């Protein structure tokens with residue numbers, strides 16, 4: 343098993359070299375496409391975002407991991423497997439990111455739940471559960487550096503030595519320095535790496551092209567209490583609430599453009615017809631997707647990425663508002679956003695105006711997802 347994995351990896355690497363498009367061999371100097379960094383708490387199905395990016399006009403310059411649904415190491419390894427699935431190993435660097443949120447810890451979070459009520463989905467904060475891990479759930483609580491083979495596509499752990507390093511935030515800072523005004527940051531997990539990059543380099547935010555965040559729900563409380571457990575889960579702003587302090591730092595940083603993809607993504611599901619179409623694709627990616635997907639959940643991260651890749655066609659109706667994040671541990675809304683219209687916005691702190699889609703073109707997003715799975719992609723398209 344081990345030998346086979348190694349062979350696959352080296353075959354992937356040489357294939358990458360062989361396929362590298364001449365234009366890309368000196369991509370630093372003459373690739374004028376806009377740049378994209380995908381930051382996520384990667385899981386088994388998030389590989390789709392890599393292939394969405396390959397189908398776009400963006401230059402995918404790196405994948406970074408963050409602790410959220412699981413610990414950042416496990417998450418980084420999912421990102422490696424995402425590349426491996428399409429023979430892209432070595433063609434896009436993967437950086438491991440922050441292991442812990444700025445202040446929150448599994449213990450503090452458990453105490454918070456006792457005071458303010460439980461999260462339907464707790465991600466890495468959930469208590470350690472050996473049974474769950476043995477059947478393929480990602481690691482939660484306990485040692486953040488452990489990895490869990492049954493969670494990965496194929497059931498083996500990707501080769502950790504292929505990670506480019508542990509400093510996702512430094513990578514973001516360096517990328518924005520190298521390509522000022524050109525780098526879009528896609529953040530589909532907690533905002534810890536983005537907050538660290540903001541703190542590392544005070545010019546980081548303003549020199550990035552934009553920040554697009556999956557999260558920032560508004561007025562979902564009623565759905566959380568009038569639906570079932572799943573409805574409560576779908577409407578809980580997990581990414582922001584996992585690391586509230588980072589969310590506040592990232593969303594009040596001096597980015598020229600911030601898009602919060604909140605509730606609009608909650609309405610995008612792959613239905614039975616979509617799943618049949620994916621089944622008919624019958625390639626490596628479709629098989630992996632069907633094996634690991636939870637179709638009862640919205641395709642949040644894929645939707646947020648389509649918003650980034652093609653705002654014009656994807657956002658059908660949007661608004662703009664100033665935004666703050668509740669960072670009081672003693673608040674039941676800890677980690678949730680508070681939107682304001684300009685004339686009523688706080689004066690004693692500098693808040694940023696964000697773009698907030700009311701609605702997205704659901705059929706277009708689903709079409710792009712299916713296209714990404716069908717086309718896969720090669721190193722030449724990175």
Ligand SMILES: *[C@@H]1O[C@H](CO)[C@@H](O)[C@H](O)[C@H]1NC(C)=O
Nearest residue numbers: 366367368369370371372373
């Ligand atoms: C890349 O482009 C730069 C500037 O055009 C040039 O100086 C350099 O030699 C090129 N490198 C390669 C490997 O072609």
Ligand SMILES: *[C@@H]1O[C@H](CO)[C@@H](O)[C@H](O)[C@H]1NC(C)=O
Nearest residue numbers: 357427428429626627718719
């Ligand atoms: C990856 O490479 C293997 C071996 O060459 C090939 O069988 C497979 O179809 C490729 N996968 C994709 C998604 O291109």
Ligand SMILES: *[C@@H]1O[C@H](CO)[C@@H](O)[C@H](O)[C@H]1NC(C)=O
Nearest residue numbers: 469471472473474475477479
């Ligand atoms: C642990 O995970 C298993 C499998 O998902 C589940 O049935 C069980 O309820 C979990 N235990 C606890 C204490 O949550």
Ligand SMILES: *[C@@H]1O[C@H](CO)[C@@H](O)[C@H](O)[C@H]1NC(C)=O
Nearest residue numbers: 544547548549596597598692
């Ligand atoms: C924010 O960025 C703009 C450029 O986008 C710059 O003019 C302004 O000085 C920056 N503000 C702060 C507080 O850094």
Ligand SMILES: *[C@@H]1O[C@H](CO)[C@@H](O)[C@H](O)[C@H]1NC(C)=O
Nearest residue numbers: 552598599600601653654697
């Ligand atoms: C930010 O992005 C939104 C949505 O694409 C766009 O309408 C707006 O003009 C952009 N603002 C700036 C300052 O680029």
Ligand SMILES: *[C@@H]1O[C@H](CO)[C@@H](O)[C@H](O)[C@H]1NC(C)=O
Nearest residue numbers: 613614615616704705708709
């Ligand atoms: C499933 O989604 C497709 C678009 O992807 C749509 O055309 C179709 O009407 C939907 N089917 C149902 C039963 O909602």
Ligand SMILES: *[C@@H]1O[C@H](CO)[C@@H](O)[C@H](O)[C@H]1NC(C)=O
Nearest residue numbers: 620621622623624625626629
């Ligand atoms: C998928 O493709 C394989 C050949 O690669 C074929 O044997 C199999 O029947 C196909 N399955 C479906 C559902 O089309």
Ligand SMILES: *[C@@H]1O[C@H](CO)[C@@H](O)[C@H](O)[C@H]1NC(C)=O
Nearest residue numbers: 658659660661698699700701
């Ligand atoms: C956009 O959405 C808002 C809020 O749902 C609604 O009031 C408005 O009529 C919509 N505009 C269009 C053009 O659909």
